[in-house]
Amino acid sequence: MRPLVILGSGGLGRQIIGLAQDVERESSAVKLLGFLDGGVDEPDVWGVPVLGGDDQLGELDADYVIGVGLPSARRRLDMMATELGREPATLVHSAAWLGLHTSVGAGSLIFETAHVVAGAEVGRHVMMEVNTFAGHDSRISDYVLMAGGASVGARAVIGAEVMLGIGSIVLGDVVVGDRAVVGAGAVVTKDVPPDAVVVGIPAKPTRLRRGRITA
Numbered sequence: 464m465r466p467l468v469i470l471g472s473g474g475l476g477r478q479i480i481g482l483a484q485d486v487e488r489e490s491s492a493v494k495l496l497g498f499l500d501g502g503v504d505e506p507d508v509w510g511v512p513v514l515g516g517d518d519q520l521g522e523l524d525a526d527y528v529i530g531v532g533l534p535s536a537r538r539r540l541d542m543m544a545t546e547l548g549r550e551p552a553t554l555v556h557s558a559a560w561l562g563l564h565t566s567v568g569a570g571s572l573i574f575e576t577a578h579v580v581a582g583a584e585v586g587r588h589v590m591m592e593v594n595t596f597a598g599h600d601s602r603i604s605d606y607v608l609m610a611g612g613a614s615v616g617a618r619a620v621i622g623a624e625v626m627l628g629i630g631s632i633v634l635g636d637v638v639v640g641d642r643a644v645v646g647a648g649a650v651v652t653k654d655v656p657p658d659a660v661v662v663g664i665p666a667k668p669t670r671l672r673r674g675r676i677t678a
């Protein structure tokens with residue numbers, strides 16, 4: 464059993480508590496020690512101890528998962544943790560479904576009811592929330608955040624640090640470029656360039672106004 468810390472105790476970090484506790488109960492692979500979050504003064508969040516800031520990671524004999532939503536911040540935290548010599552934990556809920564010939568990268572979080580269909584590849588530190596779907600032979604690259612209900616069709620490629628909003632759909636064979644943002648409820652029918660923000664059905668480019676991509 465490996466000790467586990469969650470980096471970040473905001474909404475997404477708190478969401479991971481239940482996943483980590485379920486994995487702990489079911490497989491004894493991890494034991495949740497607490498959060499690392501320098502921005503919190505309280506001794507605990509939802510009963511889980513706050514052990515200090517991210518800089519404490521080097522001092523602890525613990526693996527880590529990333530509890531921050533913004534994909535670029537997820538990458539930065541991973542690089543910091545790797546420099547400190549820490550290993551990511553990979554949490555796959557027993558009620559998630561992984562098909563044949565699928566792979567899930569280190570640090571990824573696969574919540575209950577998520578589906579990774581035959582031949583799909585899921586990268587490093589990907590978050591697949593409840594009811595997400597990675598179609599057969601699709602590729603979900605590193606640090607992608609798939610919010611609840613986001614679906615990716617067969618053979619589609621989702622670039623690194625992409626955010627797929629709640630209930631969005633990417634049709635089969637489509638390529639979504641690195642760091643793109645797909646708004647909640649969008650249906651992506653054509654390739655999306657890197658760094659683009661798309662919304663609507665069919666999805667069209669727009670601009671971030673408030674920049675709150677994970678709200």
Ligand SMILES: CC(=O)SCCNC(=O)CCNC(=O)[C@H](O)C(C)(C)COP(=O)(O)OP(=O)(O)OC[C@H]1O[C@@H](n2cnc3c(N)ncnc32)[C@H](O)[C@@H]1OP(=O)(O)O
Pocket residue numbers: 475532592610611627628629644645646647648649660661662663669670671672673674675676677678
């Ligand atoms: C841990 C987690 O679960 S995190 C993920 C959960 N969160 C989500 O899925 C939310 C995804 N985010 C969105 O959909 C956002 O609305 C974004 C990123 C597309 C745009 O965010 P913002 O920059 O804040 O844009 P803002 O809210 O100011 O809207 C700009 C315009 O786009 C429209 N718009 C915003 N989002 C959408 C959408 N999903 N579909 C259609 N139109 C939209 C707005 O109505 C507005 O139109 P207007 O200019 O005609 O008034």
